[in-house]
Amino acid sequence: MSPSTVRARINGVGLLTALGLVALWEAAVRSGVLVYQYLPAPTPVLASAGELIASGELPANVLHTLTVTLIGWVAAGVIGIGLGVLLGLSQTAYRYSITSFEVLRAIPPITFVPAALLIFGFSLRMELVIVVYAGAWPLLINTLGGARGVPAELLDTARMLRMSRATTIRKIILPAATPAIVVGLRLALSMCLVLAVVAEMVGNPAGLGNALVRAQRALQPEQMFAYVLAAGVLGVTLNGLFRSTVGALLPASRQAQA
Amino acid sequence: MSDQGAAPGQQGGVCFHCPCVEVALPTDEGPRTILAGLGFDIHVGEFVSLVGRSGTGKTTLLRVLGGLLAPDPGSTVLFDGVPVKGPPEGVVMVFQNYGSSLLPWRTLEKNVALGIEDDLGKEEQRERVRWALQMVGLADRAQDYPWRLSGGMQQRLQIARALAMRPSVLLMDEPFGALDAMTRGELEDELLAVHEATGTTVVFVTHDIDEAVYLSDRVLVIQGSPATLGAEIPVECDRPRHQIKTKESEGFLKARQAVYEAIGVA
Secondary structure, three states: OOOOHHHHHHOOOHHHHHHHHHHHHHHHHHHOOOOOOOOOOEEEHHHHHHHHHHHHHHHHHHHHHHHHHHHHHHHHHHHHHHHHHHHHHHHHHHHHHHHHHHHHHHOOOHHHHHHHHHHHHOOOOHHHHHHHHHHHHHHHHHHHHHHHOOOHHHHHHHHHHOOOHHHHHHHHHHHHHHHHHHHHHHHHHHHHHHHHHHHHHHOOHHHHHHHHHHHHHHHOOHHHHHHHHHHHHHHHHHHHHHHHHHHHHHHHHHHHOO | OOOOOOOOOOOEEEEEEEEEEEEEEEOOOEEEEEEEEEEEEOOOOOEEEEEOOOOOOHHHHHHOOOOOOOOOOEEEEOOOOOOOOOOOOOOOEOOOOOOHHHOOOOHHHHHHHOOOOOOOOOOHHHHHHHHHHOOOOOOHHOOOOOHHHHHHHHHHHHHHHHOOOOEEEEEEEEEEOOOOOHHHHHHHHHHHHHHHHHHHHHEEEEOOOOHHHHHHEEEEEEOOEEEEEEEEEEOOOOOOOOOOOHHHHHHHHHHHHHHHHHHHHO
């Protein structure tokens, strides 16, 4: 990426607004306009983040959450894309299973967190199950939509060119569904991160979510906000990495569709 | 039949022999008969247009010829003497909706190679793709993507993809219906040049009577609901054709009037 495109992609005024809001928060707390015992100003939060980084505590927690998010995302990808392709191609599989999927899909994944806790206990397994389950949905739905949404003309073209079923899937259906699958992957990535943090808050005693809740219970709002900040930075970084990877792998035409 | 200005390669042998085509399609109120016992032949090397009001079943008939739609039992549709069951080898369809018939993730070159890439060697393939792109005037855009082309160019690309397979028959479903008049005229003449050069049989669906007469050796009028063959009108015009001279010729005007009368407009 050339320096000029980097400049073009940074929204100067948008950044300025964000910095202004942080400054406003700082001013409001320091001037006594906002008086809450446990609402710190941004600067002590940053200082606390610095200490947590220096002690190695914050990096360790970020690493845990990141690892679970990524492992869960990959597993969700295998399951979600696999099921989506199967349901998209097999009318029989679709007819037998779509009702069950529609019902399950209507239940927010987060409501299964207490159940997973009961079943799997305070464990890494519980966290992974929740992350994979939540991440598989957007992938399943988007892959299914992409596979079923292939234009009739393309399928007729494949028949007219006397392509086999396998060749049609490989050359027509999967590439045609790729933009939808990419959207699914992006949604799933943020879903996995959110559910990892939630699972850590209530279940698995590790990672960002757990550290955040512990800081809260220890009445250390600076540390708590430092972890909130870390979760935000992690989310933005993951999304940015995803976008630039897609940008490098897919030609511009396909991204426009995604 | 009209043998006037026969294209090279026209031997007059029978390409499609269809003594009886019947098609009923399922609807909410049960099966509805679309085509009721149409009978016709299409000869090798011939350029035949199917015309009729919209909704009469022209596309349905074309899909039957292409093996994309099975006619009702009792129908007889023979290609090269063999019953059509699925798309026959050597028959390629060009769809009206070029936008969704092309692969946006492939370059022009690779779009054209789609039908031949598994069957031909690298060198032969490259040669064939270049030839096909040249036939439609897109050779200099080989590395470009279809979505960067105008509508007319996209339709040219679809035709090139069909040509690359060296088809003996081109089935064209209102291929120029979505194009502006000028582009349309250009593509008509390019198609005629391809027909001339390759001797390919063309079955061309259109609702534009002038276009049908201008391009064809014969015009089949399809009419009624359910549809039957209303008339079979030979076009006695010399080839190569000319957008102005041909359209002012007696043969053109005669055929044009006959088609209008058959459809019941004139």
